[in-house]
Amino acid sequence: MTRFRRYARDHAVPLALLSPAVLVILLVVLLPLLFSFYTSFSNYRLIRPDSLWDWVGFRNYARVLGDGDFWSAFGRTVLFLTVALNLEMLLGLGLALMVNRITWGQRTMRTIMMFPMMFSPILVGFQFKYLFNDTIGLVNNALQSLGLASEPIPFLVDRWLAFAAISFAEIWMSTSIFAILILAGLFAMPKDPIEAARVDGCSNWQVFRHITLPFLMPFIYIAMTIRSLDVARAYDIVDVMTGGGPAGRTELLWTLIARTAYDDARMGRANAMAYFSILLSIFFTWFFFRKLMAARRHLGAF
Amino acid sequence: MRQLKIALFAAVASCALTLPAAAADGEKFDGYTLRVKLIGGAQYEPLYTLIPQWEKATGAKVEVISRKSHFELDREMKQDIASGNIDYCAFSSHTNFAPQYAVMNQPLDDLIAADTIAGFAPLVISHATVNGELMSLPRHSDVSNLFYVKSLYEDADNKARFKAEYGYDLAPPETWAQASDQAVFFTAPPNRYGTHFAGKDEGIAGRFYEMLVAEGGALFDDDWNPTFNSEAGVRALNWFVDLYSKKAVPAGTTNYVWDDLGLGFATGNVAFDLDWAGWAAFFNGADSKIGGNVGVALAPKGSSGKRTGWSGSHSFSITKQCDNKPAAASFITFLTGHDAQMLEARTGLLPTRVKVWDDARAEFTAKGDSFMVEVFDVWGQSMAEHAFTPPLIPEWGEIANALWPKLQAAILGDMSSQAALDEAADEVREVMEDAGYL
Numbered sequence: 227m228t229r230f231r232r233y234a235r236d237h238a239v240p241l242a243l244l245s246p247a248v249l250v251i252l253l254v255v256l257l258p259l260l261f262s263f264y265t266s267f268s269n270y271r272l273i274r275p276d277s278l279w280d281w282v283g284f285r286n287y288a289r290v291l292g293d294g295d296f297w298s299a300f301g302r303t304v305l306f307l308t309v310a311l312n313l314e315m316l317l318g319l320g321l322a323l324m325v326n327r328i329t330w331g332q333r334t335m336r337t338i339m340m341f342p343m344m345f346s347p348i349l350v351g352f353q354f355k356y357l358f359n360d361t362i363g364l365v366n367n368a369l370q371s372l373g374l375a376s377e378p379i380p381f382l383v384d385r386w387l388a389f390a391a392i393s394f395a396e397i398w399m400s401t402s403i404f405a406i407l408i409l410a411g412l413f414a415m416p417k418d419p420i421e422a423a424r425v426d427g428c429s430n431w432q433v434f435r436h437i438t439l440p441f442l443m444p445f446i447y448i449a450m451t452i453r454s455l456d457v458a459r460a461y462d463i464v465d466v467m468t469g470g471g472p473a474g475r476t477e478l479l480w481t482l483i484a485r486t487a488y489d490d491a492r493m494g495r496a497n498a499m500a501y502f503s504i505l506l507s508i509f510f511t512w513f514f515f516r517k518l519m520a521a522r523r524h525l526g527a528f
Numbered sequence: 529m530r531q532l533k534i535a536l537f538a539a540v541a542s543c544a545l546t547l548p549a550a551a552a553d554g555e556k557f558d559g560y561t562l563r564v565k566l567i568g569g570a571q572y573e574p575l576y577t578l579i580p581q582w583e584k585a586t587g588a589k590v591e592v593i594s595r596k597s598h599f600e601l602d603r604e605m606k607q608d609i610a611s612g613n614i615d616y617c618a619f620s621s622h623t624n625f626a627p628q629y630a631v632m633n634q635p636l637d638d639l640i641a642a643d644t645i646a647g648f649a650p651l652v653i654s655h656a657t658v659n660g661e662l663m664s665l666p667r668h669s670d671v672s673n674l675f676y677v678k679s680l681y682e683d684a685d686n687k688a689r690f691k692a693e694y695g696y697d698l699a700p701p702e703t704w705a706q707a708s709d710q711a712v713f714f715t716a717p718p719n720r721y722g723t724h725f726a727g728k729d730e731g732i733a734g735r736f737y738e739m740l741v742a743e744g745g746a747l748f749d750d751d752w753n754p755t756f757n758s759e760a761g762v763r764a765l766n767w768f769v770d771l772y773s774k775k776a777v778p779a780g781t782t783n784y785v786w787d788d789l790g791l792g793f794a795t796g797n798v799a800f801d802l803d804w805a806g807w808a809a810f811f812n813g814a815d816s817k818i819g820g821n822v823g824v825a826l827a828p829k830g831s832s833g834k835r836t837g838w839s840g841s842h843s844f845s846i847t848k849q850c851d852n853k854p855a856a857a858s859f860i861t862f863l864t865g866h867d868a869q870m871l872e873a874r875t876g877l878l879p880t881r882v883k884v885w886d887d888a889r890a891e892f893t894a895k896g897d898s899f900m901v902e903v904f905d906v907w908g909q910s911m912a913e914h915a916f917t918p919p920l921i922p923e924w925g926e927i928a929n930a931l932w933p934k935l936q937a938a939i940l941g942d943m944s945s946q947a948a949l950d951e952a953a954d955e956v957r958e959v960m961e962d963a964g965y966l
Contacts (some may be wrong), residue, residue, distance in 0.1 A: 228858075269962060272606040273628045273922055295933070360780035361718070361797070370718065378718045380779035383940070471728050473936035474780035488603045490926045491628070492962075493610070 245489070267495035273491045276456035288496035296499060299470075299477045302389075304507065306478060307457050310396045311450055317397065318404025318449070325405070326412045340406065342399045351466025354395040358382050358467075375460045382468055388476045395463050400456070412438075443521035447514050454510035460501070479503045531672040557855040558587035564859070565605070565843065567620035568595035571806045575667075575863060575872055582862045587842070588855055598622060599729075605629060617850035618860055621664045623655040624840040627922040628765065631841035632848040635661035639857040647866075652841050652880045655917050663844035666880035668806075668872050670913045671827075671839040672738075673792060673906050675811055676700055676800035678823040680714060682810045689713075694899075700800070704742065704767055705838070705913035707800070707828050711776040714799035722799050725768060725791055727782035731766075732935050733928035735802075737918055738838035739764035742830025746917060747927070752965040754956045756931075757949035765945040772939045782936050794818065797905055802827060802836070808876030822899065824906050827914065841880060876900065878907055921961050930955035 234241060256276050266287070270279040290296050342350070357364045358381035369375040381387045415438070423433050461480040464470060470481035483503065487496035566576065579590050593616055594604060600605035608614050614632050626633065645653060652666045680686060680699060694709050711722025711787065726732055728931060737756075738749060745760025771777050771842035778784075784792070786804070793801040794816035811823045827836045844860035846853055855934075856875035862868065866887075869879040873888035885908055892900040918924045931952045960966045 271612040273631065275610060275612070275631060359794070361778050377717075378779060382783055383779050469728060470784065471933065471936055473940050473942050474933050475940075477933075485929060488606060489599075490929050491606050492926070 229231045230517065258491045262497045266493050266501055266505070268494045269299055270494035270497075271491045272488070272493055277494075282494070286495045289495065290502060292456055293364060295474060296482065296502075298474065299479050299482045300479060300502070300506070303458065303460075305458055305501075306389075306393060306396075306460065307454060307510065310391050310400075310457050311453055313393070313397050314401045314404050314453065315446060316449065317401045318464050319408055319446070321401065322403040322412060325409060335407070336406070336509035339402045341402075343402050345399065347399065348466055350399050353376070354391065354398075354463070355382070355467045358391045383472055383475075388472075392464050392467055392476050395467060396457065396460060400453060400461070402430035404446070405452060407445050407449040408442055408517040411442045414443050440521070444518055444525065447518035447521055451511055452512040454514060458510060460509045467478065530963050531684065547654055554810070555854065555858050556587050557852065557858070559590050560588045560852055560855055561592045562588055562618065562749070562852070562855050562859055563593050563616035564739055565594040565616055565619040565954055566592055567598055567601055569597055571875070571877065572620075572695045572842075574875070575868055578863070578868055578871065582859060587861075588943065590859070593790060599671045599927060600627075601629075605632070608632070613961075614847050614849045616624075616847060617786055617856040618844055618846055620667075621843045621845040622840055623664065623666065623843055624924055625653075625661045625921065626843070626845065627657070627658050627920055628925065629662075629845070630658070630922065632847050632849065633663050634850065634853065634856070635663060636665065637662050639667065639853055640847065640861060644861055647881050648864075649885075649911070651881055651911070651915065655839075655841055655920070656843055657795050658920060659825060665846040665860050666841035666843045668869070668877040669839065669841040669863050669880055669911055671801045671826045671910050672802050672804055674700060674800055674825040675803055675807070676819050676823045676825065677796065677798075678821050681823065682798050684715075685703065698930075700823065704739065704828045704830055708771060708776075710799065711771055715725045715774075715776040717775060717778075720797055720799065721772070721774040721778050724781045724784060724792055725771075725800055726786065726789060727784050727800070727933060727939070729785060729800050729924070729937065730928040730932070732782075732939075733931040734838045734918070736764055736768070736935050737929065738787065738836035738916075739767055739830060741916060742832060742834045744768045744830070744834070745833030746819075747812045748960075752960050754953040757946065757953040760832075765935060765949060768935070768939050773941065782939060805876045805878050805903060805907045806834055808900065809874070810876075812899050824899075824903055826885070826906055826910060835910075835914040837914035838908060838918070840909070840917050873904075878905060878911060903953050907933050910926070925956060926963075927956050928958045929954070930959055 251347070265278065267281060267283060269277050269282045271277045290329035291293075311480075321339065325332060325339065328335055330348050345353075358366075360366055360378040360380045360383065364382070365381065369379065379387070381391050419437050420433055423437055433478075459480050460478055461484060463485070464476055464478055466483050468476040470485070479499070480503070483496050483499045486492050488500065490496075532933065541957065559762060566572070576592075583589055594601065596604065598620075600622060605619065607627070607893065609629070609631050621629065621633075636767055640662070650764045651664065651775075653671055656664045656666050658664055663885065682698065687698045690710075690713055698704075698710070698713075701710055707723070714720060714722045729930060740756055742762040743764045745756060745758050745764060747756050749755050772781070780790075789801060789803060790810070792798055793807075794811055796817040808822075808824070810816060811818065813819050821922075829835050844861065844863055846856040850856050864880065866881060866884060869881050870885040870888060870891075873879045873884055874891075879885055887902065889901060889908075892898075892904065902941045907941055918927075934948040934955075935953035937943050938945045943951075957966065
């Protein structure tokens, strides 16, 4: 006790200065987290406030563990993450490399490249819902007018086409995040190693593979970390385009959780699902962070 | 849709000028501001142009703090209940969802005069009554009947070919089996489909539910055990599955809800459409490609001989937390009064007051609008004889949400009808167990 008192006395000013920040974090982050964690052990329903005190132990977690629909949504979210992140990375890298070569009008190109990021995800969802509609959609109309299809293609219904459609929308909106971050990396890149490599007779591919890419990897992993958190909680675009359906074919974790929490009002169970989902975000953050560290070490040794 | 909206507003504005500016009972609430949450959307907004009349008559002001679609409003009110933040007096409700709001919903029996309540259709009042207490004043009712493209049914060539193929005369279907034949017959993709149906959310759950009843089945037994995975249930679901597998409906129908269906039928790409009466004036009007070419018929019968008739009423309620309940009662009485309902009836929305049925029909007759007279006759008969609601329990939303993804799975061919219903029944059983019924 005396040690604590002495510590408090010696560090009174820093502690006092830090306390508002600690207090705010406690109130804004920790309390809601604790509350939602508690409700995941209760039968809490929004429409019955008194059910907050209806303690059900691990029932919500046990049911989530045995819920096939939840685990298919979980698997689909992982697949969605993998597809969206990899394609965004490849397209972003290609875009950045091309824009980097432009000598005239590069600033305008960079601004234009950022346009998709400026739209609200809900609007992007409506835009692609209309484009891919089976009867009045632009894509179907174009395909039929060009004689490439005789019957409407149900883009938002077919299992894989619907998945491709939501992935396309997500990739369309966010590829530029990768492009911008990778472009920043390209700008910061020293020219000497590349020139030295060229003097030594390296081909373009060898220069890219052994010099440019390793240098860009930390930037790519930062973009991956940020985007993995974004995509893991993807909701708006999917909700507008398909609502997770039909028959759960495009159901992602957050469309399922939001429906359980608000439409069904089963907040306790939804929170149990959410805690499983957080594990996914933590895993991807940890994974990319480790990759980032490795890439940096590699760069240091370079 | 925008043109429709403008047309509706124009019609309402001209009518509003001719209506008497008076609240129902002449009460005064000078200086009081009544906070309300109202359902929004093209069909619902015209009524709100009457609000200034109530303000003028009572001296009160109305502050609309939320105007959203039904499902958005539903989510918002659930959050209000959870946070205990109910700082408004009146809200738009729906008889089928009202039991969810029991915590915040003020019973109206002591606030609304008995003779006012007596003006409403008894069946509709019974739908708005939960556990013996009147929870809302019904605004307009919903039940679906058949709209069809007349020229397709009157075409001599169609008649001859249909008779040759199916062995009976082509006429608006009397049974759902006939409807199924006709849907297949009229299909010629991508330009025309036989029909379409609401394929997601509560839409498909409700459509399945009414088909289940028409097939002689029930959602639950007397002890709230799910019974819809019965033979009748499979028959009901197979009606949708068959049409989808025969491509007699657009492939995207599993993503359609009400606006997609209404606007789709108005483009003339669908031979018949089971839909709400609120679309009637639009379907037969100038903004529709089939204007003047629309027929109506009672919803067909299932194999049990009973017609489909999933029904419910949009309504207005008062919160328990309201600080001026007489003002709120006066407001919702005004919005469900005779003149207000006449305004909505002119667009085809079904009145809940008995006298408005007669007066609206007389008005259509006087104007020579035989289509709307027919609409009121068909829907009037439907509301009186065939309409039924889902179970009026708070869990209806959850039950619908447990049902529809499984119904979709069967329709899309991911699983058999029986397997889909069995899985849905397990989920619904869990819902009922958690809610304390089982």
